[in-house]
Amino acid sequence: MEGVLVPIVVFLAVYVALTFELVNKAVAALLGVMILLVLHVVSEHQAVEFIDFETIMLLLGMMSIVAILRKSGFFSIVSVRIAELTQGSPLKILILFSIVTAVLSAFLDNVTTVLIIIPIIIELTAGMGLDPKMYVISQAIISNIGGTATLIGDPPNIIIGSKVGLTFNQFMLNLTLPVLVCFAAALVYIWATNRDKFKPIDTNLAKLFSVQLLLEKIRYQFLDTKIDKIFLTKGLVCLGLAIVLFVTQTITKLSPGVVAMLVAMILFVITRIDVEEMLEEIEWSTLLFFTGLFILVGILEQKGVIEWMAHNIFLRVGDNPYVIVLTVLWVSGIVSGFLDNIPFTITMIPIVKLMLESNPIPNNILWWALSLGACLGGNLTMIGASANIVSIGMAKKFGQEISFLDFARKSVVITLITLVIASGYLMLYLWISL
């Protein structure tokens, strides 16, 4: 391991900058890369080779699809219809919005989902005199749980799927069951710990009256833009096409990145949307952040640091597959609660590969452990996942301050419950597989 000190120091410095949000994420990662390039730790050509373009394509494609769908008013229509369906019942608000949040997070992206859902849920609950904080926190948590179910639902899954070559169907088949159980458990926990806040309102005429007025206000605020039905139909058909192509990946041999980019380009053409305007909606800083991290981790891998970490940290747990799986799950879960789960997942992928070389574990169970840990662990604290940070930010904008402790009071127990469920599922799966 020659010349490892500089990349390790740079990598740790980038991690610190990311954790404490000292600079923009993309700037932190790319500055780290630039330092290593200037110090000739790596050449430009080598650096470019470390970038996983499959992941970047998938992210860029999905961001484009989501941006166009957002423009179509699809999310607003869904959210307002759900608000109408609840008719102001606190329990229905929790359950119906959670279902929508989970499904949208699974098939689109968590941040967009909470950006749309949170304002409506705050308007609805605050307008009814309920405590919006509980609903905001629950939707952030649910979006992370829902996103765990699919390859495209959460960045850690996108990275694992692309870098390891796991298909959309494999994610669905292996993760849907534990995610459904985690989803139900999270809702039951939220309901059980706040039962007094979920009393029905159908005996209160004045409240029912206010709800009707409130729904009208929500319709006015969120459905005021004219919906172009043709535009919306094109968007939904293309989203359907993308999902079909994801599902039939083993037949078409088209990788998720290619599918997402292809569908995004088709959408750009058939909707005749202003491409420049749509490109402004793309989170370029996230894509650059991914690019920088791929290079940084690639350098560490090339210098043998990852192998050293695998052998001296993770492989020390022994060769018992149950212990290995649980270690990956819980370490991922707890670390993702405090650090950004994107760099963590990128770092863990080569480590898990080395662990599998030493101790082959069937049915990709170790990858599912990493996915479940990294995605569900994001719920541990309010800084654990982008959806949490965005939800808290949106709530603040609407006058609802949620502190680190407010979030943790709900999220810690739910995270532990979901990690225990994931542990049980993985143990059972491993037991059947061995």
Add this chain to the structure above:
Amino acid sequence: MKTEDKEILCSLIRDHEDTIGSSRVTMMAIKAFIESIKQVRCSVEEVRELYLELSEAIKNTEPKVIPLIHLIEEFEKEIGEAPDESIDQIKDKAIQILEAKHHKIITKTGKVIEHGLTCISEGDVIIVHTISYDVTNMLKLARETLQKTFKVIVLKQDLAKTRRLIKSLSAAGIDMEIIPEYSLSHYIEQGNKVFMGALSITDDMKVISAIGSANIVSLCHLSNLPVYLFANTLKFSHRHSSQQRIHRKVESKTHGDVSFQLITHSHDTVDLKHVDFLVTEDGIKDKAAISEFIKAPRS
């Protein structure tokens, strides 16, 4: 009913009135009342108390929504006591009465619009400030159905309020110019009439209307522009303008190194003598006839 629930109901009605006008909010509130009656679970003993509790809350909003109050008072009288009826019968009866009230406000508003259409002539340049259901729909009908050509100068207030008016007029293909309300003096010579709506007309001959309208009407009156007020007779209040419970809001503001308390009101009070024509469901009254018409007894 908790104070907190009353405040929520009050602010919802106020918000709606602010953005869609009192006629529309009255229709919306009656529909909401019907929907809530359909959904409520209660016993025969409780139902009347629940109706009265909600009616009382609706009658005491800030500001008072006079057309809604009139209709709710009529509802209270008509629902009466019915000790022998089942809960479903009582609910059905209440819904029927409210459906009739909903129809009543729609009919009256429709007639105001019908009379109002005669106030629009080819080539008019109409200054519009308040967000009134009657005025907006009248302008749309004049353009879309009667194919009249006219221009509207929209006085932009808070965009959240004016947005719907701009969208409606734009969708109807009405030629319009949008200017800030404080810039009216530059456009006063262009306009040849002013259209306004009202929340209520009080027995001391005042019009309770959107915030900012007192200045607009005064300027237009001084410039001899005829002011048309569109209001159905349900908007006539038996009370004094000081009893309309105009909402007063005190907000703490900080701007740079200056901190202060900003006091705002939900509505303005405009002297009715500045209004040249009053358009109701009963027709158009000119300045001389307005006072007598308002004071005339009504059933």
